[in-house]
Amino acid sequence: MTVRTYDDDMAGMMRGKICLITGATSGIGRETALALGRMGATVVFTARNVEKGETTRDQIMAVSKNEMVDFLECELSSLSSVHDCCTKFREKYGGLHVLINNAGTWEKERKVSEDGIENTFAVNHLAPFLMTNLLLDLMERGSPARIISVSSGLHGGTVNFDDVEFKTKFNAMRAYRQSKLANILFIKELSRRLTGTGVTANCLMPGLVATGLSRNARAFGRAFFRVFGASPEKGAVTSVYLASSPETSDISGQCFRKRKVVTTSKESNDPALARRLWKLSENYTQRWLPHEEGLDLS
Numbered sequence: 001m002t003v004r005t006y007d008d009d010m011a012g013m014m015r016g017k018i019c020l021i022t023g024a025t026s027g028i029g030r031e032t033a034l035a036l037g038r039m040g041a042t043v044v045f046t047a048r049n050v051e052k053g054e055t056t057r058d059q060i061m062a063v064s065k066n067e068m069v070d071f072l073e074c075e076l077s078s079l080s081s082v083h084d085c086c087t088k089f090r091e092k093y094g095g096l097h098v099l100i101n102n103a104g105t106w107e108k109e110r111k112v113s114e115d116g117i118e119n120t121f122a123v124n125h126l127a128p129f130l131m132t133n134l135l136l137d138l139m140e141r142g143s144p145a146r147i148i149s150v151s152s153g154l155h156g157g158t159v160n161f162d163d164v165e166f167k168t169k170f171n172a173m174r175a176y177r178q179s180k181l182a183n184i185l186f187i188k189e190l191s192r193r194l195t196g197t198g199v200t201a202n203c204l205m206p207g208l209v210a211t212g213l214s215r216n217a218r219a220f221g222r223a224f225f226r227v228f229g230a231s232p233e234k235g236a237v238t239s240v241y242l243a244s245s246p247e248t249s250d251i252s253g254q255c256f257r258k259r260k261v262v263t264t265s266k267e268s269n270d271p272a273l274a275r276r277l278w279k280l281s282e283n284y285t286q287r288w289l290p291h292e293e294g295l296d297l298s
């Protein structure tokens with residue numbers, strides 16, 4: 001039986017739920033936002049390009065016949081932009097039931113963000129780390145709530161603490177694999193810290209999906225994605241499942257593929273590595289993290 005992201009019997013299933021999805025202007029995020037919109041959720045997504053955000057919002061509204069679709073401008077490589085986006089989200093919505101850290105990038109060459117941080121690490125790991133921490137109190141207050149991170153089967157190696165930004169020898173694949181390992185380590189540590197709060201944290205591997213992710217890859221890589229990748233709709237199945245299914249409401253700290261819990265690398269299950277990465281991420285984002293009025297998750 002083909003598993004679909006959305007079926008008519010899912011209509012209304014997410015009514016009353018506020019979902020925030022990063023990077024829904026294309027690929028897996030767009031299909032996830034569309035499915036959740038069709039399920040009746042209030043769907044808010046981030047877009048770095050306002051024009052693309054408006055077009056995507058209008059398309060999702062039209063197809064889902066759901067007026068409660070909105071976007072917030074956010075350049076995820078910028079910590080201040082992530083912070084501003086979260087402030088706007090709090091002002092406008094004041095509650096959050098599902099946060100999907102979906103956006104991701106593959107950088108062919110080493111690029112640094114406006115904060116001077118290597119882009120893969122900034123977008124794929126620090127942005128979700130900061131955004132989650134800035135919105136966590138909203139989720140706890142309105143629990144049950146779910147946090148979902150889109151990792152990858154390519155996660156691997158370890159965290160290169162001596163040179164996490166690959167300043168000396170940049171390698172696109174190693175930078176990407178490290179960032180996707182970081183997604184899993186983050187979710188494992190977050191889930192541990194969230195025990196008893198009613199907020200769950202899980203991650204997923206969507207498989208190979210024909211999306212814009214390969215836009216920066218070499219010609220062979222782009223062709224490989226195009227030919228062998230699943231459709232973005234299929235790629236969104238597990239994101240939508242984790243966001244909405246009653247079956248997963250009490251599961252936390254796991255990684256899913258094709259809607260099933262899967263085993264991930266030895267390093268991704270190392271709690272000491274996860275704690276060390278958390279500390280490093282705090283150091284990077286210190287200035288923007290909630291201090292007084294916010295959370296103490298230590």
Ligand SMILES: NC(=O)c1ccc[n+]([C@@H]2O[C@H](COP(=O)([O-])OP(=O)(O)OC[C@H]3O[C@@H](n4cnc5c(N)ncnc54)[C@H](OP(=O)(O)O)[C@@H]3O)[C@@H](O)[C@H]2O)c1
Nearest residue numbers: 023024025026027028048076103104152208209211212213
């Ligand atoms: N495709 C695959 O085979 C595959 C496999 C495993 C895991 N994944 C993961 O799946 C997630 C979604 O990727 P996708 O495949 O759907 O790729 P995609 O089509 O390229 O979508 C990525 C989304 O992230 C946004 N984004 C990228 N960099 C950004 C930045 N600096 N600031 C703000 N937004 C930014 C993009 O915005 P724009 O539209 O403005 O570019 C887009 O909306 C990623 O985390 C990726 O690592 C993908």
